Amino acid sequence: MMGTSLSKVCAVELSAKSEYALLAMLQLALGHNKGEPMQIKEIAQCQCIPDRYLEQLLADLRRHGLVKSQRGARGGYLLAREPFAINLLEIVQCIEGQEEREVPSNCTIEAALVRDVWAESRQAAEQVLKNYSLQKLCELHDRRQSTVMYYI
Template sequence: MELSCKSEYAILALLEMAAHYESGEPLQIRHIAARQNIPDRYLEQLLATLRRGGIVKSQRGSKGGYLLTREPRKIILFEILECLEGLEVRTGEEKVNSKTVDSSVIEEIWQEASRAANSVLQKYTLQDLCEKRDSRRQLDIMYYI
């Protein structure tokens, strides 16, 4: 399983919003794009998808922008990737009537790998990523002192 550029940019944008969640102030696209080095137009499309998925909301006006709809600790990575990439938790029952034993074995292993990946993605929240980022930054600061 590979993280697409689309998903990486979206998660970076969401991390930026999570860092400002407590202030309650919406972030403008140009601010997020500049801080995370994401093309403005592309970010606009990603945020529209995340808005339709109920992960962010937009606020109009001169002080408008985008906000998370919930606390970062309540937004699961799987939910983000599902919104962007259309991930599904599959049970393996979809292809029970495979044409050959070989393809059945391959499908079985692929389903097991998918379930394992989905399990990891369902375990982490945006808050977890923020905490990992902050501790990594702290280690970098300590290293330079």
């Protein structure tokens, strides 16, 4: 595999759908202390997410109890819980669903071994996502933003 990058070899990627949902939830978490709902257009503009797509994602997140909507002229979306109480795994599972794979009974030993290793890597990735709350992402955001230098 000469010349092949590790990122191409390990095809574990975050779907665009999950990435957009995580970005939208992070945007809501960043504005959480204000206590005011954010409109779809505002979230979409801040995170470069297509409006229509974001509408669908927020509807899914609302159905799963991660966000709540407020109607009216000053309406929009808010986190349904505090940022420390929402982890990234919940968001991804809400969008992607929980993956359940059935192992065929006629599976070879080699195929079973590969599936076992893949399941272990998936569990490790899930544990990382579970360990990160929206609050922790906000803290990392603030830390990173404070180290950015602007030059004129």
